[in-house]
Amino acid sequence: MSGKRDRREVIVETRNLSMHFGGVRAVEQVDFTLYDNELRCLIGPNGAGKSTFFKCLTGQLSPTHGEVIIRGQDTTYAETHDIAGMGVGIKTQVPNVFDELSVDENIWLSARRWHKAKRARSVTSETIERLQLGDTRRDIVGRLAHGQRQWVELGMVVAAEPWLVLLDEPAAGMTHEETARTAELIKEINTQAALIVVEHDMQFIRMISQQVTVFHEGQILMEDTMEVISKDKRAREVYLGHRA
Amino acid sequence: MNGGGSLRQMRGVFIFAMIGVVFMFVAPYVLQLFTIINLTTAIALAVLALSLALVWGYGGILCFGQVAFFGLGAYAYTIAAINFGGSTWAILVAILAASAFATLLGYFMFYGRVSDVYLGVITLTVTLIFFSLIRRTSGPEYKIGNALMGGFNGVTSPPLNLPWDSSSFLFPEQVFYVAMAALILCYVFCGWLVTTHFGRVCVGIRENELRAELLGYDTRLYKLGIFTISAGVAAVGGVLFCNGVGRITPDVFNLYNAALTIIWVIVGGRGTLIGPVAATFGLFYLTSALGGQSLFNNNLVLGLILIFFVLLVPKGVAPTLSGWFTKRRKPQRVTRRRRRQGRAL
Numbered sequence: 001m002s003g004k005r006d007r008r009e010v011i012v013e014t015r016n017l018s019m020h021f022g023g024v025r026a027v028e029q030v031d032f033t034l035y036d037n038e039l040r041c042l043i044g045p046n047g048a049g050k051s052t053f054f055k056c057l058t059g060q061l062s063p064t065h066g067e068v069i070i071r072g073q074d075t076t077y078a079e080t081h082d083i084a085g086m087g088v089g090i091k092t093q094v095p096n097v098f099d100e101l102s103v104d105e106n107i108w109l110s111a112r113r114w115h116k117a118k119r120a121r122s123v124t125s126e127t128i129e130r131l132q133l134g135d136t137r138r139d140i141v142g143r144l145a146h147g148q149r150q151w152v153e154l155g156m157v158v159a160a161e162p163w164l165v166l167l168d169e170p171a172a173g174m175t176h177e178e179t180a181r182t183a184e185l186i187k188e189i190n191t192q193a194a195l196i197v198v199e200h201d202m203q204f205i206r207m208i209s210q211q212v213t214v215f216h217e218g219q220i221l222m223e224d225t226m227e228v229i230s231k232d233k234r235a236r237e238v239y240l241g242h243r244a
Numbered sequence: 245m246n247g248g249g250s251l252r253q254m255r256g257v258f259i260f261a262m263i264g265v266v267f268m269f270v271a272p273y274v275l276q277l278f279t280i281i282n283l284t285t286a287i288a289l290a291v292l293a294l295s296l297a298l299v300w301g302y303g304g305i306l307c308f309g310q311v312a313f314f315g316l317g318a319y320a321y322t323i324a325a326i327n328f329g330g331s332t333w334a335i336l337v338a339i340l341a342a343s344a345f346a347t348l349l350g351y352f353m354f355y356g357r358v359s360d361v362y363l364g365v366i367t368l369t370v371t372l373i374f375f376s377l378i379r380r381t382s383g384p385e386y387k388i389g390n391a392l393m394g395g396f397n398g399v400t401s402p403p404l405n406l407p408w409d410s411s412s413f414l415f416p417e418q419v420f421y422v423a424m425a426a427l428i429l430c431y432v433f434c435g436w437l438v439t440t441h442f443g444r445v446c447v448g449i450r451e452n453e454l455r456a457e458l459l460g461y462d463t464r465l466y467k468l469g470i471f472t473i474s475a476g477v478a479a480v481g482g483v484l485f486c487n488g489v490g491r492i493t494p495d496v497f498n499l500y501n502a503a504l505t506i507i508w509v510i511v512g513g514r515g516t517l518i519g520p521v522a523a524t525f526g527l528f529y530l531t532s533a534l535g536g537q538s539l540f541n542n543n544l545v546l547g548l549i550l551i552f553f554v555l556l557v558p559k560g561v562a563p564t565l566s567g568w569f570t571k572r573r574k575p576q577r578v579t580r581r582r583r584r585q586g587r588a589l
Binding site: 058060079080081082084085090091092096097098099100101105108109110112113114117153156160 | 441444445447448451452454455456457458459460461462463
């Protein structure tokens with residue numbers, strides 16, 4: 001582990017990244033770095049620019065200024081499917097699933113993007129088992145409960161076997177038990193991939209957090225572990241103060 | 245609706261295809277020649293409905309101008325057949341011309357990220373442009389090679405001939421066989437296509453385009469692909485149509501026909517292939533029957549049918565019927581699933 005730490009590879013880097021909507025500076029000159037094997041949480045109050053930043057990373061928005069570099073490649077103006085095609089797994093804030101299709105078909109469409117037909121079938125089965133979706137395998141995703149649909153989406157991310165995973169509020173709308181399971185899954189994913197997790201739920205962040213980046217008014221306020229951040233006065237003022 | 249695997253779906257396709265084959269061989273012995281000639285036209289329209297069922301029902305692309313590719317195929321066939329003096333290569337020219345035009349139009353629409361509603365508007369507008377444009381081509385100066393465009397009178401289409409033998413024309417009964425065989429082949433082709441990886445990605449894009457992109461699929465390319473393929477299928481219908489009717493006129497591009505295609509698919513049901521095909525035959529014969537009386541206005545009845553379906557059977561005939569069917573069979577399916585799980589354990 002320590003050997004790895006010494007020559008940590010930069011996986012995601014943004015330089016001077018800004019996203020303006022008219023006069024609104026949603027993201028303003030953000031320099032951000034994510035290293036190999038890292039699990040990073042992005043927190044911040046509503047409107048802090050986390051989701052906009054996330055959309056710039058995933059190619060859903062083209063930034064006004066600056067650049068995004070993923071594993072040495074400039075992806076600033078890349079299409080979403082190009083970024084996903086590099087092996088990046090993405091889960092959006094609003095669950096984006098194929099509602100009229102079965103759980104099985106949803107996962108298969110992800111696995112088949114990367115594997116030949118036979119392997120795709122087995123990856124699909126493995127993923128469904130891993131996420132304990134076996135009972136709902138043939139059910140139409142649109143009829144599942146909200147938490148389960150979130151899991152189907154996570155299943156699609158996992159089935160692609162990505163080396164970088166970007167999750168926007170993965171635990172939103174989940175029950176306590178589901179949240180705990182999601183935290184476990186995220187830790188498990190982290191053994192094979194680096195992650196960026198945008199999250200609101202402080203308890204959830206405490207379950208998974210290593211390094212946390214706090215956003216405030218479109219900029220990075222600070223970056224540290226959760227223990228340090230929860231004691232920091234500025235961070236408490238902008239965000240934690242609302243809850244504490 | 246989509247619970248089964250691809251094999252089960254293909255089984256349905258083969259069953260309907262077999263019914264089609266039986267009908268193809270029995271019909272000429274049972275029906276009169278007049279009916280057979282009429283049927284050829286209905287078959288051509290069914291191929292058109294099939295192409296829209298593919299691009300709209302599976303690809304989620306509301307192409308309001310599917311008749312544009314149908315008409316383009318018919319015109320390309322007619323003009324090529326007149327110039328080549330035979331139909332063999334003309335059929336290929338028809339399919340290629342319609343597909344090439346669809347690729348060009350689709351490229352600007354999909355790569356320009358035109359949204360659903362505007363896509364319908366653009367395709368309809370293109371169709372109506374063809375209508376006005378070709379209507380104005382009367383006069384000897386409008387000709388392509390040896391073929392006069394003929395303005396609103398249209399062009400007489402040379403009949404199909406045996407492959408590579410332009411002197412042996414097919415008789416109407418033989419054209420019926422060709423048409424029926426073409427419909428069955430197109431149907432099996434489309435039925436197979438939607439079970440392939442490509443087809444299943446297209447259905448995924450219909451369900452959620454952003455998710456498909458997040459999985460790493462270039463949705464623009466897939467949409468362009470299914471749009472082009474469906475235009476090629478529509479062109480096959482166009483070739484059959486101008487053979488059934490004997491000529492092709494610009495009226496094929498008019499608003500009435502563009503809307504009628506949509507009605508067939510709505511009545512038959514989106515997300516199935518057999519539904520729109522069956523609906524086309526049904527409505528074709530209903531319109532013919534209504535033509536023989538003068539009590540009700542033809543279009544009024546069609547309009548009422550459309551309203552009836554949109555309000556009361558919004559999914560269309562085929563999905564509603566298959567929904568009843570699966571509901572009744574559900575207990576059986578559960579046992580089968582259990583058995584499979586048991587085996588896996």
